[in-house]
Amino acid sequence: MRDPAAEIRKGVRAAAPSIEGGPRLSNRARERIAGYLFVAPDAIGLLIFVGGPMILSLSLGFFSVSGFGEYAFVGLGNYRRMIADPLFWRSLEVTILYVVALVPSLYVVGLGLALLVQTNSRFNTVVRSLLFMPQTVSLVVVGLVWQVLLVDKIGLFNQFGAALNLQSISWLGDPRFALFTVIGISVWFLMGFYMLIFLGGLQDIPREYYEAARIDGAGPVQSFLKITLPLLQPTSFFVLLVSTVAAVCGSQTFDLIYIMTKGGPANSTSLAIFYIYQQAFLFNEYGYAAAMASVLVVVLMAITVLLFILTRGGRFTYG
Amino acid sequence: MVENANERGAARASRRAVLAGGVATAAITGFPYISRGFAAQTLKFWQFYGPGGGVATQDKWFVDVAKSWNDSHEVKVELVYVPNNAYMDGTKLPTAFASGSGPDLFIISPGDFLRYYNGGVLLDLTPFMEQAARDDFFPSVIANRMVDGKIYGLPYEVEPMAMYYSVDAFNEIGLTDKDVPKTWDELLSVAKKLTNAKRYGVLFETSPGYYQNFTWYPFLWEAGGDFQTKEGKSAFNSPATVQALKFWQDSINMAVAPRKPLGGGAWDSVPNIGSGYCAMQNVGIWAIAQLREGAPDFKYGVFRLPTPPGGKYLTIGGGWAFVANARGLNPKAAGEFCAWALGSPKDGSSQRIIDWCTKAKSDMPPTKSALEGGKAAFENGFLKVFTDEIYPGARAEPRMPPPVYKAISDAIQSVQLNGQSPEQAAAAASDQIDAFLSGYKGAPIL
Numbered sequence: 073m074r075d076p077a078a079e080i081r082k083g084v085r086a087a088a089p090s091i092e093g094g095p096r097l098s099n100r101a102r103e104r105i106a107g108y109l110f111v112a113p114d115a116i117g118l119l120i121f122v123g124g125p126m127i128l129s130l131s132l133g134f135f136s137v138s139g140f141g142e143y144a145f146v147g148l149g150n151y152r153r154m155i156a157d158p159l160f161w162r163s164l165e166v167t168i169l170y171v172v173a174l175v176p177s178l179y180v181v182g183l184g185l186a187l188l189v190q191t192n193s194r195f196n197t198v199v200r201s202l203l204f205m206p207q208t209v210s211l212v213v214v215g216l217v218w219q220v221l222l223v224d225k226i227g228l229f230n231q232f233g234a235a236l237n238l239q240s241i242s243w244l245g246d247p248r249f250a251l252f253t254v255i256g257i258s259v260w261f262l263m264g265f266y267m268l269i270f271l272g273g274l275q276d277i278p279r280e281y282y283e284a285a286r287i288d289g290a291g292p293v294q295s296f297l298k299i300t301l302p303l304l305q306p307t308s309f310f311v312l313l314v315s316t317v318a319a320v321c322g323s324q325t326f327d328l329i330y331i332m333t334k335g336g337p338a339n340s341t342s343l344a345i346f347y348i349y350q351q352a353f354l355f356n357e358y359g360y361a362a363a364m365a366s367v368l369v370v371v372l373m374a375i376t377v378l379l380f381i382l383t384r385g386g387r388f389t390y391g
Numbered sequence: 392m393v394e395n396a397n398e399r400g401a402a403r404a405s406r407r408a409v410l411a412g413g414v415a416t417a418a419i420t421g422f423p424y425i426s427r428g429f430a431a432q433t434l435k436f437w438q439f440y441g442p443g444g445g446v447a448t449q450d451k452w453f454v455d456v457a458k459s460w461n462d463s464h465e466v467k468v469e470l471v472y473v474p475n476n477a478y479m480d481g482t483k484l485p486t487a488f489a490s491g492s493g494p495d496l497f498i499i500s501p502g503d504f505l506r507y508y509n510g511g512v513l514l515d516l517t518p519f520m521e522q523a524a525r526d527d528f529f530p531s532v533i534a535n536r537m538v539d540g541k542i543y544g545l546p547y548e549v550e551p552m553a554m555y556y557s558v559d560a561f562n563e564i565g566l567t568d569k570d571v572p573k574t575w576d577e578l579l580s581v582a583k584k585l586t587n588a589k590r591y592g593v594l595f596e597t598s599p600g601y602y603q604n605f606t607w608y609p610f611l612w613e614a615g616g617d618f619q620t621k622e623g624k625s626a627f628n629s630p631a632t633v634q635a636l637k638f639w640q641d642s643i644n645m646a647v648a649p650r651k652p653l654g655g656g657a658w659d660s661v662p663n664i665g666s667g668y669c670a671m672q673n674v675g676i677w678a679i680a681q682l683r684e685g686a687p688d689f690k691y692g693v694f695r696l697p698t699p700p701g702g703k704y705l706t707i708g709g710g711w712a713f714v715a716n717a718r719g720l721n722p723k724a725a726g727e728f729c730a731w732a733l734g735s736p737k738d739g740s741s742q743r744i745i746d747w748c749t750k751a752k753s754d755m756p757p758t759k760s761a762l763e764g765g766k767a768a769f770e771n772g773f774l775k776v777f778t779d780e781i782y783p784g785a786r787a788e789p790r791m792p793p794p795v796y797k798a799i800s801d802a803i804q805s806v807q808l809n810g811q812s813p814e815q816a817a818a819a820a821s822d823q824i825d826a827f828l829s830g831y832k833g834a835p836i837l
Binding site for chain 1: 480481482485486488489491506509510511512588589590591597598599600649650651653668793794797801804805807808809811
């Protein structure tokens with residue numbers, strides 16, 4: 073009986089151009105080359121669009137840049153200036169506070185919501201969609217809508233407070249509340265996204281584990297602590313890493329701050345990323361901004377390395 | 392011989408390939424020159440008065456100016472609309488210049504003048520203007536657009552700051568136009584009476600930025616302060632600074648002013664005083680046009696800024712100016728356009744300024760000829776109040792580099808909204824200004 077696969081292999085070999093006198097590549101070598109070729113588009117893209125700009129940005133930190141084409145080498149001048157700049161340190165403080173408040177809040181709210189809507193029912197499908205809905209709206213629109221809701225004295229929140237005889241609060245105009253208001257809105261905006269990630273993680277946990285635990289007399293809390301949380305470790309690692317990086321970069325909050333507070337009141341919402349933006353684009357201090365961005369990258373890398381060390385490179389054992 | 396169809400196809404394909412290659416080569420090598428040539432014939436003019444903007448007559452004015460120029464000149468002007476937010480505190484203009492592709496023409500306020508002048512991108516417009524046209528500008532208005540006697544920007548408006556009040560709110564508590572506050576203390580006292588569960592008595596800017604500084608300077612001047620001595624040292628640490636900072640702080644501490652204005656900010660009159668959110672608002676002359684278009688039924692009055700005890704009335708006269716990019720593709724044509732539009736009465740520049748200040752907007756003119764030519768309008772209605780009472784006390788908006796602006800901004804913010812002691816804030820800002828001024832090498836700060 074003819075083997076069709078062998079016939080095809082034979083045909084391919086016959087059709088393949090041979091190089092006169094050249095050594096034939098082994099299958100292993102050919103596979104390796106094919107592998108590199110598959111990876112090449114990504115690698116080249118990363119090199120051009122990520123690696124290149126990173127090196128350029130790092131280099132820019134050693135120059136004074138006018139923003140109009142003039143560059144002057146200043147060595148570590150920008151880094152020395154950073155050490156003496158109280159606003160830079162203030163922006164780091166704000167960023168740390170922001171990260172410390174946002175990341176655990178997102179984790180708890182995201183996981184909590186995922187647990188609440190994890191069973192498949194029509195009602196839960198609708199609720200999941202509603203919770204994810206803020207993600208479909210532009211952050212600029214989100215900022216504008218919340219700004220209206222939080223207006224001093226006559227905004228919806230303050231009117232509700234007034235009905236309860238509470239004093240009007242300037243949610244975005246008082247330095248005591250502004251950052252926490254921004255964090256609250258960020259959690260509201262992002263919770264649907266993290267809920268979906270946790271839902272994926274929860275659905276990967278075999279139902280049999282819970283049944284076995286129930287037979288052994290475990291309650292919901294024990295099941296959660298002994299089964300859900302340990303088996304969610306990879307998902308938790310992903311959520312913590314992504315939300316921490318996003319919080320330090322301010323990538324998911326920059327628009328909110330730009331629209332709602334402009335870094336105020338009194339620099340209370342001036343995250344490091346916003347201060348870098350101000351230095352670069354409002355004050356034309358591109359070199360100084362690049363130096364601060366480099367420091368931020370180092371901080372991010374340190375956090376990432378720490379997370380990888382704690383989780384042994386993102387590998388988890390459940391025993 | 393039978394020609395092989397495949398070979399013929401291959402030959403055709405290769406001819407096509409040669410042609411395509413040729414076109415591609417032309418595109419890569421030649422088209423940039425062609426497009427540069429085209430670009431040199433079309434000047435890009437960046438501004439923020441775009442179609443569908445807040446006030447239709449303002450967009451139309453820019454369109455008319457460009458059309459009028461295009462009808463009579465070979466090099467054309469193309470208007471490019473940049474949204475207000477992206478223009479004033481945004482990245483659009485700085486990144487364009489940083490990447491070497493700044494517009495040929497754009498508009499700037501005095502607050503941004505030094506950034507672009509020190510960057511070497513502002514074209515000297517003096518050679519494009521006749522002496523009479525240069526002399527036509529009020530010296531106090533043109534001064535902060537000049538360096539070493541040369542003009543680098545041509546203003547088309549002067550925008551003095553004033554106080555607006557709601558007639559209905561005043562009537563509600565039995566006040567009339569005779570009760571408008573004349574001193575800072577009176578202002579706070581009247582504001583307190585006007586404040587209720589749904590309304591603030593007075594509104595000042597609270598968002599950090601160039602505009603907040605701009606609106607605060609007149610109070611500093613009225614108290615007798617300044618930010619720089621004649622010797623180029625900081626003058627910010629003074630009792631006058633403390634007094635002006637404290638005045639704004641008191642308005643927040645007494646809960647008669649909001650910590651957050653509505654709409655775009657405190658420059659936006661319709662969502663604030665026009666909606667009844669506040670009874671008095673610190674805003675510029677442009678609010679007349681805003682209210683005329685956005686709240687035509689709203690009854691209001693205008694009065695000049697109150698003064699501190701022993702202080703002298705002063706206000707600030709801001710306003711935007713046309714500038715040309717010295718590194719643009721056709722700086723000569725760009726300079727000619729600026730001069731033609733605003734600095735050449737024989738080409739109709741006075742009428743353009745009158746139209747802008749009286750029809751498109753509600754502003755004071757920067758030139759003597761426009762003030763004279765538009766007399767009928769400037770001596771009517773609210774513009775008359777500005778002409779007779781408010782404009783005479785106007786001082787030009789300061790031009791200062793970003794680090795000085797930022798130090799002052801932080802002082803205002805920390806005192807107004809964070810309860811910091813005015814004395815401490817003034818001293819800290821003064822130290823920062825001094826540290827910067829000691830190494831500053833750009834054009835004079837005014």
